[in-house]
Amino acid sequence: MSGLVMPKADAATMSRRTEIVAALQAIVPGEGVVDITNEMRAFESDALTAYHQLPLVVVLPQTVRQVSQILKYCHDNNVKVVPRGSGTSLSGGALPLEDAVLLVMSRFNRILEIDYPNRVAVVQPGVTNLGITKAVEHEGFYYAPDPSSQIACSIGGNVAENSGGVHCLKYGLTANNVLGLEMVLISGEVVRLGGKHLDSEGYDLLGLMTGSEGLLGVVTEVTVRILQKPATARALMVGFPTSETAGQCVADIIAAGIIPGGMEMMDRPAIHAAEDFVHAGYPLDVEALLIIELDGPAVEVNHLIDMVEKIAGKNGASSCVISQSEEERMTFWAGRKAAFPAVGRISPDYLCMDGTIPRKELPQVLAGMRALSEKYGLRVANVFHAGDGNLHPLILYDANIPDQLRKAEDFGADILRLCVKVGGVLTGEHGVGVEKRDLMPEMFNEIDLNQQIRVKCAFDDKHLLNPGKVFPQLHRCAELGRMHVHRGQVPFPDIPRF
Amino acid sequence: MSGLVMPKADAATMSRRTEIVAALQAIVPGEGVVDITNEMRAFESDALTAYHQLPLVVVLPQTVRQVSQILKYCHDNNVKVVPRGSGTSLSGGALPLEDAVLLVMSRFNRILEIDYPNRVAVVQPGVTNLGITKAVEHEGFYYAPDPSSQIACSIGGNVAENSGGVHCLKYGLTANNVLGLEMVLISGEVVRLGGKHLDSEGYDLLGLMTGSEGLLGVVTEVTVRILQKPATARALMVGFPTSETAGQCVADIIAAGIIPGGMEMMDRPAIHAAEDFVHAGYPLDVEALLIIELDGPAVEVNHLIDMVEKIAGKNGASSCVISQSEEERMTFWAGRKAAFPAVGRISPDYLCMDGTIPRKELPQVLAGMRALSEKYGLRVANVFHAGDGNLHPLILYDANIPDQLRKAEDFGADILRLCVKVGGVLTGEHGVGVEKRDLMPEMFNEIDLNQQIRVKCAFDDKHLLNPGKVFPQLHRCAELGRMHVHRGQVPFPDIPRF
Numbered sequence: 001m002s003g004l005v006m007p008k009a010d011a012a013t014m015s016r017r018t019e020i021v022a023a024l025q026a027i028v029p030g031e032g033v034v035d036i037t038n039e040m041r042a043f044e045s046d047a048l049t050a051y052h053q054l055p056l057v058v059v060l061p062q063t064v065r066q067v068s069q070i071l072k073y074c075h076d077n078n079v080k081v082v083p084r085g086s087g088t089s090l091s092g093g094a095l096p097l098e099d100a101v102l103l104v105m106s107r108f109n110r111i112l113e114i115d116y117p118n119r120v121a122v123v124q125p126g127v128t129n130l131g132i133t134k135a136v137e138h139e140g141f142y143y144a145p146d147p148s149s150q151i152a153c154s155i156g157g158n159v160a161e162n163s164g165g166v167h168c169l170k171y172g173l174t175a176n177n178v179l180g181l182e183m184v185l186i187s188g189e190v191v192r193l194g195g196k197h198l199d200s201e202g203y204d205l206l207g208l209m210t211g212s213e214g215l216l217g218v219v220t221e222v223t224v225r226i227l228q229k230p231a232t233a234r235a236l237m238v239g240f241p242t243s244e245t246a247g248q249c250v251a252d253i254i255a256a257g258i259i260p261g262g263m264e265m266m267d268r269p270a271i272h273a274a275e276d277f278v279h280a281g282y283p284l285d286v287e288a289l290l291i292i293e294l295d296g297p298a299v300e301v302n303h304l305i306d307m308v309e310k311i312a313g314k315n316g317a318s319s320c321v322i323s324q325s326e327e328e329r330m331t332f333w334a335g336r337k338a339a340f341p342a343v344g345r346i347s348p349d350y351l352c353m354d355g356t357i358p359r360k361e362l363p364q365v366l367a368g369m370r371a372l373s374e375k376y377g378l379r380v381a382n383v384f385h386a387g388d389g390n391l392h393p394l395i396l397y398d399a400n401i402p403d404q405l406r407k408a409e410d411f412g413a414d415i416l417r418l419c420v421k422v423g424g425v426l427t428g429e430h431g432v433g434v435e436k437r438d439l440m441p442e443m444f445n446e447i448d449l450n451q452q453i454r455v456k457c458a459f460d461d462k463h464l465l466n467p468g469k470v471f472p473q474l475h476r477c478a479e480l481g482r483m484h485v486h487r488g489q490v491p492f493p494d495i496p497r498f
Numbered sequence: 499m500s501g502l503v504m505p506k507a508d509a510a511t512m513s514r515r516t517e518i519v520a521a522l523q524a525i526v527p528g529e530g531v532v533d534i535t536n537e538m539r540a541f542e543s544d545a546l547t548a549y550h551q552l553p554l555v556v557v558l559p560q561t562v563r564q565v566s567q568i569l570k571y572c573h574d575n576n577v578k579v580v581p582r583g584s585g586t587s588l589s590g591g592a593l594p595l596e597d598a599v600l601l602v603m604s605r606f607n608r609i610l611e612i613d614y615p616n617r618v619a620v621v622q623p624g625v626t627n628l629g630i631t632k633a634v635e636h637e638g639f640y641y642a643p644d645p646s647s648q649i650a651c652s653i654g655g656n657v658a659e660n661s662g663g664v665h666c667l668k669y670g671l672t673a674n675n676v677l678g679l680e681m682v683l684i685s686g687e688v689v690r691l692g693g694k695h696l697d698s699e700g701y702d703l704l705g706l707m708t709g710s711e712g713l714l715g716v717v718t719e720v721t722v723r724i725l726q727k728p729a730t731a732r733a734l735m736v737g738f739p740t741s742e743t744a745g746q747c748v749a750d751i752i753a754a755g756i757i758p759g760g761m762e763m764m765d766r767p768a769i770h771a772a773e774d775f776v777h778a779g780y781p782l783d784v785e786a787l788l789i790i791e792l793d794g795p796a797v798e799v800n801h802l803i804d805m806v807e808k809i810a811g812k813n814g815a816s817s818c819v820i821s822q823s824e825e826e827r828m829t830f831w832a833g834r835k836a837a838f839p840a841v842g843r844i845s846p847d848y849l850c851m852d853g854t855i856p857r858k859e860l861p862q863v864l865a866g867m868r869a870l871s872e873k874y875g876l877r878v879a880n881v882f883h884a885g886d887g888n889l890h891p892l893i894l895y896d897a898n899i900p901d902q903l904r905k906a907e908d909f910g911a912d913i914l915r916l917c918v919k920v921g922g923v924l925t926g927e928h929g930v931g932v933e934k935r936d937l938m939p940e941m942f943n944e945i946d947l948n949q950q951i952r953v954k955c956a957f958d959d960k961h962l963l964n965p966g967k968v969f970p971q972l973h974r975c976a977e978l979g980r981m982h983v984h985r986g987q988v989p990f991p992d993i994p995r996f
Contacts, residue, residue: 117749117858162702175702176674189945196856197887201925201934202942202968203714203950204660204673207705216701228755251615257726297805300798307795358694360615389695427699436699444700447687451957452701458952470700 055096072188085157091433125156144171162211164429180223239286263387280335347396357424390428553594570686583655589931623654642669660709662927678721737784761885778833845894855922888926
């Protein structure tokens, strides 16, 4: 990443800045346009904090009509646009560009409708993830996907990144919990996708938008599924002498037909860092710790707790504590939820990676990571959604030691290559953004990438939306677009080579 | 539908038939090309039996390479292609065209890999839905989505239609159970989407392909999730004096946080027809019958059965029988599963509709349907996936009475319009195909349809794949494609009007 090349700023756009600011001010009057450098500093990076960039100008619309007019203006005048929610992206997805308007959706912060009989909530995209749960919890409901940043991250950002969380093993990612979207195309046209019903005819553009990282359109309304809170939730905290046995325990639980509400693993460095920080009572003599939560009616939960305990015993668990109260359950989770800041206390800097692998490859990948750790001379702490096969290795480094950031990035890239090699993917829930952009060819060949870019072109043929993110190369529409020219009468040209 | 206009056959293609047949024979030697009229009759319709059409020629490839060569040949020579699995589509999705090659995937019938630790099976698209379960059931696993045609329908067809079934309420549609695809683009290029892992970076083309009705590419390999069979399954058969109370019972069960393995409703005409046919012991003095199945560990199932029984009682159920044996459970289902042929016994012909509505609108839609039944003078029997809000009204008519088919079709279209009006959609699981093609503008405006067609163009800009299906108008790529011409430097043109 330290070698990241972002698209060169367009000099013509830069020189037209005054004109662009005036046009945006005409669309969003009052305090909706921020063009003073000091005020723009608040927006210069997202949660991938190694990168900073001031935008051309910041605009904060309040109505769908304003979003439509802004996008139409940008489209007609060839101005780039970076959409942004709360700016908590871990992959640089909301990183501004020097020559792009930063379109901040934080003023779209209203809950529009809560429909309990149909179990859905209709909200604006700037509402926070936790804000949805807060709005329905008095009726015993909640919104299931729960990224660690849920207090701050917006539901619009969750849609852009297809965010996950601890409960996604059982309740699905954002994609499984979003039923409808209203979005504005770069042309300014407004499209509605899905609704309160199951499935829909036509292409699954709702699924396509979810996880599209701000490259296809700007979401202005989200309809999400809300779930009734389970009657009971209890957790087990199980220690293992090796990561391999913990991994096998995870596989056996799933193979037994049990889908826990959450099933998280931490390795020794993560356990020690978390225990030092929050004193959750974690065992310090183990190599791996599983936190397994079962939820549902009490009678079911108690039955499943017994089953999981037996499976853990069969896999050589060295300790097993079962929560006896809601307070104890929360304590088990406290360490896990604080693992990132805890690791921040034992190392000046860390890099959080996000790969996903088929579950059974876990021991192999952990062994490979240990070898890489020795090769690079950098420590790694592992915290992950074990049930999903979604790893979050934290690479510890010190930015003040020359070359360590570069080494950490190379280490991280090697971990992701390893994930791909065993049949996994580059990201589980953090997105590609700028961070993993240049690794996309590790995963996709030229045919795959060209087809993805053709889909991008079908939404945004000028590549004005969030350019420089996700795809390793830009400006391919025109070339791939040659096939569209002659009214379908000429043979398909060869796809240009990368 | 009786007024359906299909795209006019291309005279140039028709006159080149000998040349096309020879080219296909060179790609697929032996018995892989069928061009004799009598032999082609086997392929002239799908399960929307009111329509028949002989194809230009039938080709049955056996390898991915052959599929790639066939599509490349068709693309280079502007020949239309209709992909087909087992031909069980209820919406005419696999209906041949006079001037199109019918690409039949039935020889892709091998199970390639069963990976129990990762709980996935990798199969060729011609494997039947039930064939997957058959291949893994000795190990206690099964494939969850179970359309009524599961003994015959192919998994490739399931992907094309995003098929559902009785168990989709709890376990999801095809889209929720497919993890990976290999597909061939119309250019002949081979793309791999997803795999054995959760989620993926890049656009969700896997989701986009699922339910794309053969218009975007030809699937040559499918990776599906397999589930462990639940330890126990029990069913309740509950009768109600009105459809409204039955509908409220469904809503209350869901609101209580219970997700049954299946929750099906039948109305009086369907109950009587089914009971006369299979003698399942259905009560004949009720207006609506619910069959509700709970599955999981015995301790959970018994607890949930109690809860459901109480909820049914509170909603005024007039009868409630709980299965005491596996045999009794199967008897409860026998009537439901035979409902379509049972209705076939009480009416010379019937039309099976497929709309989906928000669950709480059920009473309103049922009342609307009764009014329409009087208006058209035609009976309607209702069988539906109540938990999903997915209705299957069966309109009874006699094709031998002049004008009754047209009346039945108008009645069906009015039912679907009613579904859309209350916030629902035109189809739950049968697809748009040719049947609902001309109703798409009821659901989507011009902006929506144009964006869908732009996506279609990103895969198949000449509209060679399954033309005449899904979209009410064809040949829009060239017009919409004008925006692609000038290398992104001209303003966005107005979208042409429909």
